[in-house]
Amino acid sequence: MIVYFEMKKLRPRLRLIAMKGACCLPFVVFLLFLALPNLLLAQQGSQQPASNVVQIEARAADAHTLRTDSGNIILWGTENIEVGTAKFRLSARTALDNLIGGKLVQCETITRTAKQVLAQCSNSQGVDLSLFMLQRGYLIVDRSVIYGSVFEGPYINAETQAQKRGAGLWDDSGHEGQMGESFGLSTVIIVSLAVLLILVGAFSVASAVMFRGFRKVADAQDRNTDFLNRERQLTDKEKNIVASMLEAELKANQSKIEAYLVVYEEMLKSLRDPNIDPKYKKSGDIVQLQPALDRSVFDGNTDKMDLLGRKLSSAVIHFYARIKTRPDFVNIDPDTPLDQALQHVEKSVSNARTLNEILTKVLSAFSKIGIGQSTEDGGD
Numbered sequence: 001m002i003v004y005f006e007m008k009k010l011r012p013r014l015r016l017i018a019m020k021g022a023c024c025l026p027f028v029v030f031l032l033f034l035a036l037p038n039l040l041l042a043q044q045g046s047q048q049p050a051s052n053v054v055q056i057e058a059r060a061a062d063a064h065t066l067r068t069d070s071g072n073i074i075l076w077g078t079e080n081i082e083v084g085t086a087k088f089r090l091s092a093r094t095a096l097d098n099l100i101g102g103k104l105v106q107c108e109t110i111t112r113t114a115k116q117v118l119a120q121c122s123n124s125q126g127v128d129l130s131l132f133m134l135q136r137g138y139l140i141v142d143r144s145v146i147y148g149s150v151f152e153g154p155y156i157n158a159e160t161q162a163q164k165r166g167a168g169l170w171d172d173s174g175h176e177g178q179m180g181e182s183f184g185l186s187t188v189i190i191v192s193l194a195v196l197l198i199l200v201g202a203f204s205v206a207s208a209v210m211f212r213g214f215r216k217v218a219d220a221q222d223r224n225t226d227f228l229n230r231e232r233q234l235t236d237k238e239k240n241i242v243a244s245m246l247e248a249e250l251k252a253n254q255s256k257i258e259a260y261l262v263v264y265e266e267m268l269k270s271l272r273d274p275n276i277d278p279k280y281k282k283s284g285d286i287v288q289l290q291p292a293l294d295r296s297v298f299d300g301n302t303d304k305m306d307l308l309g310r311k312l313s314s315a316v317i318h319f320y321a322r323i324k325t326r327p328d329f330v331n332i333d334p335d336t337p338l339d340q341a342l343q344h345v346e347k348s349v350s351n352a353r354t355l356n357e358i359l360t361k362v363l364s365a366f367s368k369i370g371i372g373q374s375t376e377d378g379g380d
Contacts, residue, residue, distance in 0.1 A: 055105070057105075058073065058105050058107075063093055063139055066121065073117050073121065074117065075133065076145065077141065078133065078139040078140065078142055081138070096138070105123055107120070108121075110145075134159050135161065137167035137168020137169045137170050141156055141159045239307040243307075243369075250363055252294060253359065256294075258356065260288070261353065264349045264352065265349055267345055280333075284334050285332045286329050290327040291323075295323060315362050318358070330344050
């Protein structure tokens, strides 16, 4: 009963509060509507680990990579251009460095592996680094990772616009961003031509050196041949002179031998004739045992006998070894027996005849070779 009585007293107050609450309800709902996005963001932030988003100092290692104290960060959603000119790669790295401006960058890790970290990064002003580099034509879109994401449209559109503007990679006028096919092909062609020119130059130098060496050898051979020809001509000339003088001396000696034989053959004939008294019986006589012959030419050219050839020079030497410039004499007294006197004369005539036969063969050899011709026919 007491509770009922108390509740009855409170009803007017509760009614007043309800009427006031009904009046404030639209204002409360409006406040909740304004606070709902913040509540949702707070809830979303509470669902993602705080470690995925970091602010860190970084520098551009290349157009696709950030270098930090903890390692490298790859710009997510993009692919690096591996080929191109050095100028293009330097321009791309400089553009990324200028965008960072030496300030902190904010990176949200998308993928982490043992080898690399892929993150979506922005500079201190909130500019997406990947989007910026795609717009400048320094990177291309990695379509395998952005497919189906909210970034697929903006990234592909940035790449397309860069291509239409001819920026970076697509700059055909300055060739800054040309793909490596043309660069590589040009490099290969240039290197090939350089190597070819070097080989041709080396071959030309080697050929010139070899030709010069061959020319020197040929010139030396020509000079040697000329020297040998001149020496042969001098030798032939000297041989002709020596042969001519020897032949003249030998012919003169042959004439002396023939005259000697005429005299002593006549003496031998008278001594053998029994009807004729020997002249030496009256007053005696002198017998010249050898003809007196000349050898001055031979003695003055003994060192040149080899010019005549082996056989002819041997025959000439053999002949001159048998002659005397001062012959021996034998006195035959009147009382000398006839047979003894006859013996002296017969011996002298026999020796002269033998000497004449030897000289005839030597002169015949001279006539065969001919003066001024090669001595090989008569000697070697």
